[in-house]
Amino acid sequence: MPLVSAKDMLNKARKEGYAVGQFNINNLEWTKAVLTAAEEMQSPVILGVSEGAGKYMVGFNTVSAMVKAMMETLNITVPVALHLDHGSFDAAKACIEAGFSSVMFDGSHYPIDENIAKTKEIVAYAEERGISVEAEVGSIGGEEDGVTGEGEVADPEECRQIASLGITMLAAGIGNIHGKYPENWQGLDMEVLKEIGETTDKIPLVLHGGTGIPDAMVAEAISYGVSKINVNTECQIAFAEAVRGYIEADKDKVGKGFDPRKLLHPGYEAIIRVVKEKMKLFGSPGKA
Numbered sequence: 001m002p003l004v005s006a007k008d009m010l011n012k013a014r015k016e017g018y019a020v021g022q023f024n025i026n027n028l029e030w031t032k033a034v035l036t037a038a039e040e041m042q043s044p045v046i047l048g049v050s051e052g053a054g055k056y057m058v059g060f061n062t063v064s065a066m067v068k069a070m071m072e073t074l075n076i077t078v079p080v081a082l083h084l085d086h087g088s089f090d091a092a093k094a095c096i097e098a099g100f101s102s103v104m105f106d107g108s109h110y111p112i113d114e115n116i117a118k119t120k121e122i123v124a125y126a127e128e129r130g131i132s133v134e135a136e137v138g139s140i141g142g143e144e145d146g147v148t149g150e151g152e153v154a155d156p157e158e159c160r161q162i163a164s165l166g167i168t169m170l171a172a173g174i175g176n177i178h179g180k181y182p183e184n185w186q187g188l189d190m191e192v193l194k195e196i197g198e199t200t201d202k203i204p205l206v207l208h209g210g211t212g213i214p215d216a217m218v219a220e221a222i223s224y225g226v227s228k229i230n231v232n233t234e235c236q237i238a239f240a241e242a243v244r245g246y247i248e249a250d251k252d253k254v255g256k257g258f259d260p261r262k263l264l265h266p267g268y269e270a271i272i273r274v275v276k277e278k279m280k281l282f283g284s285p286g287k288a
């Protein structure tokens, strides 16, 4: 199946009350693990690529070619969107040119008028090419690939304005943070989320920083319109722990245990496990 925009899969999720996971990819093993988990779960999935990860994987063209070829050879039948995560204006355009099926333009650090103007321009460019667009209001806390957010709580009126521009999905800061949550974290601002869900005309909402949000809070957020949840750090930690376990057990010193295909395999399996767990939590298995 070719890549699809995130539009239909997210509108369906919003209507039926579950969420589709966005899992960020970092290399070939990562991509193969997420695609394999999605196929086994018969779940739609979004592959997230930050600008930094795009650079690491030798550019958006390389990423797009790798994902497309892999989907064909692995016989992936579930809907897959290849999505730019927290993109600048230029990166969003570059990803569309490179064959991505979805982009996020993160204008949350601009004054609202500028965010609106730039989001509008990306929507016009993406729309005629059938590409879905995610916009953001109120920056997400923490640091992700050099993009640092203050962790604001979005203004529902600004959300309404941005949501009305023809975007596909809206990310709104509601106290969520990239990376690990601090001990004294106050939790998601459900009051504001509820209000945003009511003022944005059933548009799918996006929850960034999905690592470490308690399960009950995830379920509540989905009930208020969250239809896409981004997971990144959790896969990274699981991958690192699994590879660490392999090396600490000296398995790389036995026979051909140093073979990278063996050395990284526990990490690959750990990602599959995390992705499947998350999909079950989000309610997306069987929704392909």
Ligand SMILES: [Zn+2]
Pocket: 086, 140, 144, 178, 208, 209, 230
């Ligand atoms: Zn994010």
